[in-house]
Amino acid sequence: MRKIGIIGATGSIGSQAIDIIEQEKDDFQVIFLTAHNQLDKLIKIGKKVNAKHLVLTSERHHTDKVLTGIDELLKVIENEEIDIILSAAVGFSGLIPTYCALKKGIDIALANKESMVAAGRLLNETAKKNDAKIIPVDSEHSAVYQCLLGHDTSYLEKIILTASGGPFRNRPIDSFEFISVEEALNHPNWSMGRKITVDSATMMNKGLELIEARFLFNVGHDKLDVVIHPESIIHSIVAFCDGSYLAQMGVPDMKIPISYAISYPERVKLDIPRLNFFELKKLTFIKPDFERYPCLRIAMEALKIDKNSIYIALNAANEVAVDAFLKEVIKFNEIPMIIERTIEDFPVEDVMDIEEIVKMDKLAREKSRKLMSNII
Numbered sequence: 001m002r003k004i005g006i007i008g009a010t011g012s013i014g015s016q017a018i019d020i021i022e023q024e025k026d027d028f029q030v031i032f033l034t035a036h037n038q039l040d041k042l043i044k045i046g047k048k049v050n051a052k053h054l055v056l057t058s059e060r061h062h063t064d065k066v067l068t069g070i071d072e073l074l075k076v077i078e079n080e081e082i083d084i085i086l087s088a089a090v091g092f093s094g095l096i097p098t099y100c101a102l103k104k105g106i107d108i109a110l111a112n113k114e115s116m117v118a119a120g121r122l123l124n125e126t127a128k129k130n131d132a133k134i135i136p137v138d139s140e141h142s143a144v145y146q147c148l149l150g151h152d153t154s155y156l157e158k159i160i161l162t163a164s165g166g167p168f169r170n171r172p173i174d175s176f177e178f179i180s181v182e183e184a185l186n187h188p189n190w191s192m193g194r195k196i197t198v199d200s201a202t203m204m205n206k207g208l209e210l211i212e213a214r215f216l217f218n219v220g221h222d223k224l225d226v227v228i229h230p231e232s233i234i235h236s237i238v239a240f241c242d243g244s245y246l247a248q249m250g251v252p253d254m255k256i257p258i259s260y261a262i263s264y265p266e267r268v269k270l271d272i273p274r275l276n277f278f279e280l281k282k283l284t285f286i287k288p289d290f291e292r293y294p295c296l297r298i299a300m301e302a303l304k305i306d307k308n309s310i311y312i313a314l315n316a317a318n319e320v321a322v323d324a325f326l327k328e329v330i331k332f333n334e335i336p337m338i339i340e341r342t343i344e345d346f347p348v349e350d351v352m353d354i355e356e357i358v359k360m361d362k363l364a365r366e367k368s369r370k371l372m373s374n375i376i
């Protein structure tokens, strides 16, 4: 019986994890579930999986039906015996509880890529010091993790992340300023939360994933690459020094990497479609174009600097800009402009202290909000 907690249980990743746990109820005991605002949904899923604690992390709600506030969540993490936590809140908000869990030696199934982007070195060090594992949930990183198992990474030549290219792969670039929220939320292959879906459309999602891979697999920018693979069947590829390539494949369904991460090293039997190679016919691969995807270029440039103040600024500015786009305050093509200008002249340093990381994130958000008020 594995004792599990889920941060962000009401979201796209969280809900799919709940389905897996319901199917495998003899193997999991749910210690806690969190939501930020969706109280009714939290209570409903809490009953489904018989969760011991329910926490609503937003401070805006006052209810005695569940625990409220981040401090209550941290108390549960501190006081309960927990084997693994699925970190699946969206954005930088996932960092503090993920860090506290690692400090206690709890394994993390990591969906919340933003925490690895902002604090990869700190999270890795904390995991190592406390003998905790970080198992990726992100489909590409789960693919790489599976391909690297049993291999000596000194022979690793490249990690190649695959990208769908999003909904605007073929759209004329001069029409990007007219992209609507609805169009940006129409991902060709994956059904996901709103923030990551916009990130996929700008390809900042792949930029964040490159930085996530940099820390999960301890590789520099020279060993990281991206290829657009519109079918999303190959979830990523690793290349070894003898010219051998390993790839992980499957239908685009997040239940595969979620179940893998929370059950590792075991596997769950999933009732989802299998690949039919005769129907697939062909898999295609395209080089990403930086004019179409400036966010990917910005992230690749940040990787060359490799200081986490820049990663923090990139992530914070992206969160601010995507939120503004979703609220129809800025245009789609203004997202990269805000990110690039936030990073410009930002302090370049490695920040290892958690409070300093939080301060840096605030500073970057203030800067990007100011830049935004200048353009609207």
Ligand SMILES: NC(=O)C1=CN([C@@H]2O[C@H](COP(=O)(O)OP(=O)(O)OC[C@H]3O[C@@H](n4cnc5c(N)ncnc54)[C@H](OP(=O)(O)O)[C@@H]3O)[C@@H](O)[C@H]2O)C=CC1
Binding pocket: 007, 008, 009, 010, 011, 012, 013, 014, 034, 035, 036, 037, 038, 039, 057, 088, 089, 090, 091, 093, 094, 111, 112, 113, 114, 137, 138, 139, 190, 191, 192, 193, 194, 195, 196, 254
């Ligand atoms: N969806 C996917 O297929 C994939 C997602 N990921 C990553 O997983 C993470 C979650 O994504 P996804 O499930 O799509 O997101 P969703 O928007 O669907 O869900 C987000 C979850 O986080 C909670 N939440 C929102 N804001 C906060 C906050 N400020 N503090 C704490 N919790 C908060 C939400 O609560 P409430 O419902 O109450 O608002 C919800 O439970 C992201 O980091 C994303 O990049 C990675 C790969 C694939």
Ligand SMILES: CC(=O)[C@@H](O)[C@H](O)COP(=O)(O)O
Binding pocket: 138, 139, 140, 162, 163, 164, 165, 166, 190, 196, 199, 200, 201, 203, 205, 206, 254
């Ligand atoms: C399912 C998953 O892991 C997402 O992060 C996915 O990668 C999004 O698709 P893109 O390749 O379009 O970013």
Ligand SMILES: [Mn+2]
Binding pocket: 138, 139, 140, 209
């Ligand atoms: Mn991904």
